[in-house]
Amino acid sequence: MSCSTPSSSECSIGSVEVDDFKCEICLGKGHGNHFGVNACRACAAFFRRMILGTGFRQKCRLTKNCKPKDGRWFCKKCRLDKCYRLGMTPDNIQHDRDAHLSSELFLENHNKRKLQVSVLPTTVEEFVGVPHSILYFKREKLPKKMSTYIDLSQLVKRTEKILKTEPLFTSDTFNMTALEKLTFGLREARKNQQQFPAIMKSMGKEENCFIWEQQLMTAANWIMYFDEFRALPFDQKFAMIKCMWHLWGRLERLAMTAEMRVNGYCGKREFVISHDALLDYDSIDYDPSWSTSYSKDELMYFLDAPTYHGEPLVESFININPSDTELVFLICNLCLRLTGKKLGGEIEEVTQKLQDVLADSLHKHYTDIEMPRYAHRLAKLLSIGNDWLNLTHKRKEKMEIAYILDVFHVKFSHPELFQYSV
Structure with missing residues (x-):
């Protein structure tokens, strides 16, 4: 041919x-x-x-x-x-x-x-809008971005003061177990919770700073009701609260959101973000300009609001419906366990001892309410912790990508406060 x-x-x-x-x-x-x-x-x-x-x-x-x-x-x-x-x-x-x-x-x-x-999914180059040959240059080759600076020095001083001050106890609390005192502390922290909180219209720098301040102050005040924690050296207490405050604040708000949804005080797409405000996922006007040059749509991959706040766990709290005492044990036990793993060394030994104190208190609580066989109930409580860890793992993967792409440009006077906040 x-x-x-x-x-x-x-x-x-x-x-x-x-x-x-x-x-x-x-x-x-x-x-x-x-x-x-x-x-x-x-x-x-x-x-x-x-x-x-x-x-x-x-x-x-x-x-x-x-x-x-x-x-x-x-x-x-x-x-x-x-x-x-x-x-x-x-x-x-x-x-x-x-x-x-x-x-x-x-x-x-x-x-x-x-x-x-x-x-095929969007490549990193397409997502960022930067050619491949430029994207993988050394960081110093890229133009520097202006960063937003947030001064947390006054907030740190207030936290230090709380960790050096003994909380107010009533006469009824002196003979309480550690878990009972922490439960009393949780109720004290929730005294200002509004039954019908206002819906936040926008979320920007000021709103974020307010939420961080409220969570850190509340967590520090609450943990000081734990006698064994209060007896620790100041440097250990300060290191531990810096590691656990963000986790405590999120879990406590998730539990409050579940409680208010059951009582009909907030909707399925709403999250109780503070004592006097709730966030509607569908109507909130999020302003990211103070923290990044990325658009709202681009940030959805990294900061999808329901995932970021832990929305999947609300249903778990609703189904299990922990009592205040069980909730305190769950949150405190998880905070101590993760803090010990992250900080290691002598802090890990301290957190192990504190967990033992909580376990003894929980056993006494179940005995007092005539529930000697509570293993099944305890397994349900701990499943919430496992759900949280799975959610954190997924969020951490996205935040690591955000770090590689240099998505956020916020600098803190005390960055250690956010070192373990993923």
């Missing part, structure tokens, strides 16, 4: 092998016109590989004038030179086809590749 034009794209795909057609390169059985020369599949594929690969580095192994033997070449350099002498040209190389496939198979695979590209 012969071809009327020298185009590789038209001839080599549609041609077939015949007995009387010879390859001008190896003198073996031919196939069609490839790159302007009558050749077999093997020689056409060889020329394509050399042009796209390492052809320019080939050297003759023998006499620099090698010839094929029984249709086979043993010298790549001489074989490539003959391709050039006969007029093969790389102009018609098709970078997206396999020379060993038929035209129908080629077109089918080509369409599959186009479909795969259309459904």
Whole structure:
């Protein structure tokens, strides 16, 4: 079979092998016109590989004038030179086809590749809007972004003062167990909780700072009702509260959200974010301009509000419906366990002892309410902690990507307060 034009794209795909057609390169059985020369599949594929690969580095192994033997070449350099002498040209190389496939198979695979590209997720380069060659430059090569600076020095001083002051106890609390005192502290912390909190219209820098302040102050005041914690050296107490305040604040608000939904004081898409305000996921006007140059839509991947606040756990709290005492044990036990793992060393030993104190108090509580076999109930409580850990793991993965992409540009006077806040 012969071809009327020298185009590789038209001839080599549609041609077939015949007995009387010879390859001008190896003198073996031919196939069609490839790159302007009558050749077999093997020689056409060889020329394509050399042009796209390492052809320019080939050297003759023998006499620099090698010839094929029984249709086979043993010298790549001489074989490539003959391709050039006969007029093969790389102009018609098709970078997206396999020379060993038929035209129908080629077109089918080509369409599959186009479909795969259309459904692939957005690449990092496309998401950021920066070319690949620029995205992976060293950080100092990229233009520096202006950062928002937040001074937390006064908040830290207030926290230090709380950790040095004994909370007010009533006469009824002196004979209480550790868990009972912490439960008393939780009720004290919730005294200002509004039954019908206002719906926040917007969420920006000021609102975030207010929430952080309220959570840190409330967590510090609450943990000081724990006698064994209060007896620790100040540096240990301060290190522990800096590690656990964010976790305590989120879990306590999740439990409050569940309680208020059951009582009909907030809707399914609302989150009780403070004592006097709740956040409606669908109507909140979030202003991220103070913390990032990314748009709201781009930030949805990193800060999807329901996921960020832990919305999936609200249903768990509703289903299990822990009492105040059980809630305190759950939150305090999880805070201590994670704080010990994160800080390690002597702090981990301290948290283990505090967990033992809480376990003894919980046993006494269940005994007092005549529930001697509470293993099943305890397993349900601890399942909430496991759900939280799974959610945190997913959120941490996204925040690590955010760090790599340098999404947020906020600097704190005391960054250690947010070191464990993922």
